[in-house]
Amino acid sequence: MEHLLYGKEIVKSYGEDREEHIVLDGVSLEIEKGEFVSVMGPSGSGKSTLLYTLSGMDPAYSGSVVFDGCRLSGLKEDALSDLRRNKMGFVFQQPAFLKNLNLLDNIILPAMRDNRRNVRAVTLKAKNLMKKVGIEELEERDITQVSGGQLQRAGICRALMSEPDIIFGDEPTGALNSKSAQEIMALLKEINAEGTAVLVVTHDAKVAAKTRRVLFMQDGKIVSELRFENEKTENYDKREDIIMKRMQQIGI
Numbered sequence: 187m188e189h190l191l192y193g194k195e196i197v198k199s200y201g202e203d204r205e206e207h208i209v210l211d212g213v214s215l216e217i218e219k220g221e222f223v224s225v226m227g228p229s230g231s232g233k234s235t236l237l238y239t240l241s242g243m244d245p246a247y248s249g250s251v252v253f254d255g256c257r258l259s260g261l262k263e264d265a266l267s268d269l270r271r272n273k274m275g276f277v278f279q280q281p282a283f284l285k286n287l288n289l290l291d292n293i294i295l296p297a298m299r300d301n302r303r304n305v306r307a308v309t310l311k312a313k314n315l316m317k318k319v320g321i322e323e324l325e326e327r328d329i330t331q332v333s334g335g336q337l338q339r340a341g342i343c344r345a346l347m348s349e350p351d352i353i354f355g356d357e358p359t360g361a362l363n364s365k366s367a368q369e370i371m372a373l374l375k376e377i378n379a380e381g382t383a384v385l386v387v388t389h390d391a392k393v394a395a396k397t398r399r400v401l402f403m404q405d406g407k408i409v410s411e412l413r414f415e416n417e418k419t420e421n422y423d424k425r426e427d428i429i430m431k432r433m434q435q436i437g438i
């Protein structure tokens with residue numbers, strides 16, 4: 187497999203001198219093209235911060251992050267935002283959608299900001315994505331008129347508009363009931379099967395069980411890792427048990 191993203195000795199802290207709080211303590215990791223990875227760990231262990239540094243959202247760290255051969259810290263602001271807009275997709279716990287726009291318009295908004303794109307093509311692409319994720323009938327709905335699961339599907343459509351190489355998900359199922367959470371994970375799995383790498387932060391072992399590699403964080407370090415690559419069957423209950431057992435072993 188080929189590397190898509192790697193981080194080397196990432197150190198990130200907040201505050202100064204004696205008050206300094208180290209949040210990422212020399213994290214190194216590699217994500218291959220098309221991988222499906224989750225990050226688990228206790229609250230405050232640095233999971234979201236890791237996601238923000240790897241995705242170029244937070245540039246204040248030491249060490250290096252290289253995405254698709256480009257060292258992020260060496261890129262000018264415009265180049266970094268181009269890279270993030272074109273090659274990375276983001277899905278958050280609550281999609282940040284505008285209340286005065288319907289679902290379709292919210293999905294196409296970021297793509298429309300790019301003048302080079304053509305309105306008709308962008309709209310058609312968004313409609314096709316909405317169909318793919320099962321919300322094609324909701325395009326005119328206001329964002330307050332859909333369920334959390336439907337809203338998250340729309341968030342995934344928005345993230346997929348640029349055909350990214352990777353989707354970063356920060357607790358993408360955190361605001362959902364367990365049925366919707368599983369549906370969203372099934373959708374991310376499908377997207378991953380089509381070649382897009384997915385990196386999700388989660389507290390939920392059921393969610394992590396859907397991914398093929400689980401990284402465990404504690405106190406700003408990756409302290410353990412599980413790979414399900416060689417499992418012949420996709421027995422998610424068994425994977426969940428393995429994850430829970432590993433969490434017990436490492437005391438998180």
Ligand SMILES: Nc1ncnc2c1ncn2[C@@H]1O[C@H](COP(=O)(O)OP(=O)(O)OP(=O)(O)O)[C@@H](O)[C@H]1O
Nearest residue numbers: 200201209227228229230231232233234235236389
């Ligand atoms: N802007 C900030 N200023 C100061 N400290 C911060 C800031 N952002 C995060 N932190 C601290 O960094 C640590 C790691 O935060 P982070 O959000 O990465 O953890 P997490 O593992 O994602 O937690 P959770 O599971 O609760 O979301 C926490 O102790 C948090 O308080």
